[in-house]
Amino acid sequence: MQRIVLLPLNLIIEFFEGLGRYTVLMAKMFRSIGSLRSIYKRTLEQMVIIGANSIPIVTLTSFFSGMVTSVQSAYQITSSLIPPETIGSIVGETILLELAPVISALVLTGRVGATITAEIGTMRVTEQIDALESLSFDPVSFLILPRVIAGSIMFPILIVIADYCGVIGGWTSVIIDPDINVTTYQFFDGFKQWFKVWSAWVGIIKALFFGFAITSIACYHGYFTDGGAAGVGKATTMSVVSSCMAVVFLDYFLSSMLL
Numbered sequence: 001m002q003r004i005v006l007l008p009l010n011l012i013i014e015f016f017e018g019l020g021r022y023t024v025l026m027a028k029m030f031r032s033i034g035s036l037r038s039i040y041k042r043t044l045e046q047m048v049i050i051g052a053n054s055i056p057i058v059t060l061t062s063f064f065s066g067m068v069t070s071v072q073s074a075y076q077i078t079s080s081l082i083p084p085e086t087i088g089s090i091v092g093e094t095i096l097l098e099l100a101p102v103i104s105a106l107v108l109t110g111r112v113g114a115t116i117t118a119e120i121g122t123m124r125v126t127e128q129i130d131a132l133e134s135l136s137f138d139p140v141s142f143l144i145l146p147r148v149i150a151g152s153i154m155f156p157i158l159i160v161i162a163d164y165c166g167v168i169g170g171w172t173s174v175i176i177d178p179d180i181n182v183t184t185y186q187f188f189d190g191f192k193q194w195f196k197v198w199s200a201w202v203g204i205i206k207a208l209f210f211g212f213a214i215t216s217i218a219c220y221h222g223y224f225t226d227g228g229a230a231g232v233g234k235a236t237t238m239s240v241v242s243s244c245m246a247v248v249f250l251d252y253f254l255s256s257m258l259l
Contacts, residue, residue, distance in 0.1 A: 022220045025140065029148065029216075032141035036149070043146040047164045050112050050147070050215070051154030055161060056149035057111060058104050063252065065099045066091060066169025074180040076222025084182045085190030087174065092191040095166035096199045097259075102251050104162045105210040107153070109243040116147055117239040121232040129223075144219040150210060154212025156204045165233035167191065209254060213246045 036043070073090040120143055123129050129139045174182045221239040225231050 003227050021224060022217075023126035024121050025220055025223060026245045027215060028079055028140045031237040032138055032145055035138070035141045036145065039142060042142070043149050046146045046150035047154050048113075050150050054111060054158060055155075058158050059165045060163050061103055061107050062095070062100050062165040063169035063172075063256055065103055066095055066166035066171075067173040068172035069094050069099065069162070069166075070173035070180065071177060074174075074182070079215055085187045085193065087180070087182050088187040088190030088192075089194030091187075092167060092195055093199060094165055095170070096203050098203075098251075099254075100166050100205040100208065101121070101159050101203045102247065104159060105155070105214065106248045108158070109209075109240055109247065111164065112151065113214045113243045114236050116215060116218035117225075118232060119121070120144075120219060121225035121235045124223065124225045125129060125228050125232060139223075143246060145218075146224065147219055148215045151196060151211040151215030152208060153211075155214075156207040159203055159207035162247050163200065174202070182234035202254070206251065206254050209250050210247055213250060214243045216243070217243045 037052075069091050070087060073087045077084075077086060123143070129143070132139045132142060171184065171187055174180050174187050175184065218239045221235045221242070225235040227234065
């Protein structure tokens with residue numbers, strides 16, 4: 001009975017200890033922003049790795065998300081009293097507000113977050129970070145700051161691409177599926193009638209927070225990795241799980257604040 005009571009207590013203590021270490025690490029990172037000029041090349045490299053190299057998976061995921069949304073919308077709309085243009089409006093609002101930013105962020109959690117944690121975690125267990133410190137390099141500004149800045153910049157750009165691909169996917173589903181009795185004009189007319197600029201901005205704002213959260217959490221778990229190769233695998237798993245939870249929490253919080 002005592003062991004059952006202590007288990008949640010230990011988890012709570014570990015959570016707040018981790019939160020404190022994360023806060024201290026982010027404080028060090030923000031203090032090192034002044035050294036950004038000296039590491040702008042590394043920042044550009046990370047923008048290519050995080051952003052440009054992620055375009056194919058984001059494009060594919062968003063395209064099929066739009067197709068699925070269009071099919072399910074047509075399946076739910078069975079009444080002749082509902083205009084067919086409604087499908088275009090549903091696809092547009094769903095993609096811009098929710099599917100493009102959230103699903104893309106969850107996919108990038110595995111592609112970007114896991115990679116960052118594995119890279120920094122391997123450097124930690126092989127004592128490369130200690131070597132940087134012995135050479136008077138600040139590992140926070142050298143390793144963490146470029147990745148967090150690159151993620152915060154490139155995630156909104158990726159979500160803009162995801163928005164376009166999601167809408168095109170919904171339109172493609174309308175064209176190729178004979179069971180959806182909606183023309184191209186009706187689809188885009190419904191999208192145009194219900195389109196709100198603020199909906200697109202909400203998705204971009206979400207992407208900004210998602211990019212910062214995913215990259216910073218990944219850097220945190222990699223930076224404090226221990227235990228050799230097994231520790232790197234454990235840190236990578238924890239990074240993906242923590243980032244997914246952060247994305248879901250931020251999605252609810254930002255939606256309630258911005259809408």
